[in-house]
Amino acid sequence: MKIAIVGSGYVGLVTGVCLADFGHEVVCIDKDDAKIAALREGIIPIYEPGLDALVKSNISAGRLRFSTDLPASVAPADVVFIAVGTPSRRGDGHADLSFVYAVAREVAGAVTGFTVVATKSTVPVGTGDEVAHIIASINPDADVAVVSNPEFLREGAAIEDFKRPDRIVIGLEDDRAREVMTEVYRPLYLNQAPLQFTARRTAELIKYAANAFLAMKITFINEIADLCEVAGADVQEVARGIGLDNRIGSKFLHAGPGYGGSCFPKDTQALVKIGQDFGSPMRLVETTVSINDHRKRAMSRKVIAACGGDVRGKTIGVLGLTFKPNTDDMREAPSIDLIRGLQDRGASVVAFDPQGMDTARSLIEGVRFADNAYETARGADAIVLVTEWNEFRSLDLDRIKSAMIAPVFVDLRNVYPPQEMARHGFTYVGIGRGIEPVADDAAH
Template identity: 75%
Template sequence: MRITMIGSGYVGLVSGACFADFGHDVVCVDLDDKKIAALGRGEIPIFEPGLDRLVADNVAAGRLRFTTQLAPAVADAQVVFIAVGTPSRRGDGHADLSYVHAAAADIARALSGFTVVVTKSTVPVGTGDEVERIIAETNPDADVAVVSNPEFLREGAAIEDFKRPDRIVIGLEDERARELMTEVYRPLYLNQAPLLFTGRRTAELIKYAGNAFLAMKITFINEIADLCEKTGANVQEVARGIGLDKRIGSKFLNAGPGYGGSCFPKDTLALVKTGQDHESPLRLIEATVAVNDQRKRAMGRRVIAALGGSVRGKTIGVLGLTFKPNTDDMREAPSIAIIQALQDAGARIKAYDPEGMGMARTLIEGIDYASDAYDAAAGAHCLVLITEWNQFRSLDMKRLKATMAAPNFVDLRNVYRRRELEAAGFAYHSIGRSGDGDDQVREIAAE
């Protein structure tokens, strides 16, 4: 099939490359001529494991192309995906749909023959109706079916998620689109990936509801972690105990410094605004947003407390800046609020991240960047593990301690065991665990 992807950012690039790998003829369009030129040279603007090879292979095979020329790409397509950004709108938290609306108008002017126009971007309920209206208003003769096909890609595992999805949600109002959308996903359908056809508004809400539920699950276990610390319980054992219940499941029950990234923060906020607009307030989601925002800075105070209540004039080594491992994405990362809290308290920050330091330089001022974890620890009065990159899971503790000004370790991801760190001479602090109980769940999990 001939597919055009409007937007060559994270979602558009991953989706376009995967569709091309299925054998479709894919053109990715972007207004950023520098990005398109870089992609043409084989330079990938984001870090996503395996994406560089996937793009290179399909470009070489002639199935994947990049252009700034929208009109010819749309005119030749059977299916056009809108995969542009929908960031939180400055001032009120609603999703900013200006890029979606602009893309719809541009598409309308270039349409030729019956075309399925698909919103791949994460958009509030009713956006498909507006896209349909814009197309009809811009080009009254356009023959289109507007479809919602939300993405469910995890950064760091996006290719795997696209090719082996839990489900493919397709929301439509025009039955003519069903056959074409089935053909688009035919390779996955043959592998028995479930295609869930719904109404268009239902599909739009599925995406927001799914992200909000996962964000609530993270926030829930973080609050349980705080209670565990007060009562002497172990949050990892609690998480395992409830996660073995198939109705609950074990995923997204790892206590930590709060969620961040490109999706959960903006999508939960947008869903809250949608509920308010429709006079159907979502109190649980409102609380989730508030608790998560407060938690990030509270982690900075936790580090200060670990150093006796003051970090003024002290050096804090930070391990991990991105909101999760295997990405270079710094959007809404907990590290930003934690570092700012420490800086406000007078600390000097020395940080290392395997992929995120380039983006961090544009977001956080006044910190020093290290060449590796051991460099970040050199001269530090405390080492804080914020993002659980694999590179940080088996550090040489004796080597770290030998270079530090004081042996303090704050583990915000519960990667290490207390007895191991204390045996190496560290004062160790973790999340939701007390005493020797923080070792027990690791031993159980290894069985």
């Protein structure tokens, strides 16, 4: 099939590359001349494991190309995916749909023959209706079926998620689109990927409901972690104990500094606004947003308490900046609030992240960036592990300790067992671990 992807950001690029790898003829479209020129050379603007190799192989095979010419790219397409950003609108939290509607207007004048226009972007309920209205008003003769086909990609595992999805949701109002979209995803049949066909508005809401539920699950275990700390319990054992219940499941029950990233913060805020617009308040989601915002700010106070209540004039080393491992995404990352909170209390911050430092430089002022974890520890009064990159999971703890002024280790991801840290002589603080480890003689 001939497929056009409008928007060559994270979602658009992963979608286009994977569809090309399935054997479709794909063109990814973007207005950014420099980005398109770089992509043509196989230079990827984002970090996603395995994506660069797939781009290069599919360019070489002639199945994938990049263009700034939307009309010429859309005209022969069987399916046009809209995959542009829908950031939170400044001031009110609503999803900003200006990019989606701008694409709809351009596509309206470019389509020829029967074309399916599929929205990949995360959009509020009723957006597909408006896209269909825009296309019909600009080009009354356009033979178009507008569908909702939300993405469910995890940053750092997007290719695996696309090729082995839990489900593929397709919301439509025109039955002709069912056959077309079935053909788009036909290569996944061997993996028995379930296609869920539903109404367009239902598909739009599924995406928000999924992300809000996961955000609530994270926030729930974080509140349980706070209770564990004062009640003398271990949140990891609590999470395991409830996660073994098949009705609950173990995923997204890892206590930490709060959720961030490109999806959960903006999608929970947008769902709150959708509920308000329809007169059906999302009170659980509203509370989730509030708790998470407060939690990210509270992490600096946790570090300050571990340092004896005062960090003025002290150096704090931060391991990990991105909101999760295996990405360079710094959007709404807990590290930002943490570092600013420490700086506000007079601390100097040195940080290292395997992929996020270039982006962090434009977001956080006054931070010294190190070349590795051990340089981060040099002369530090405390180390804070914020993002659980694999290379932080097996640190040479004796080397880390010897480089530090004071052996204070704040583990916001519970990567290390408290007993092990005590054996190495660290003052260790985790998340939701209210049971103090018993240090052996080596720690004294």
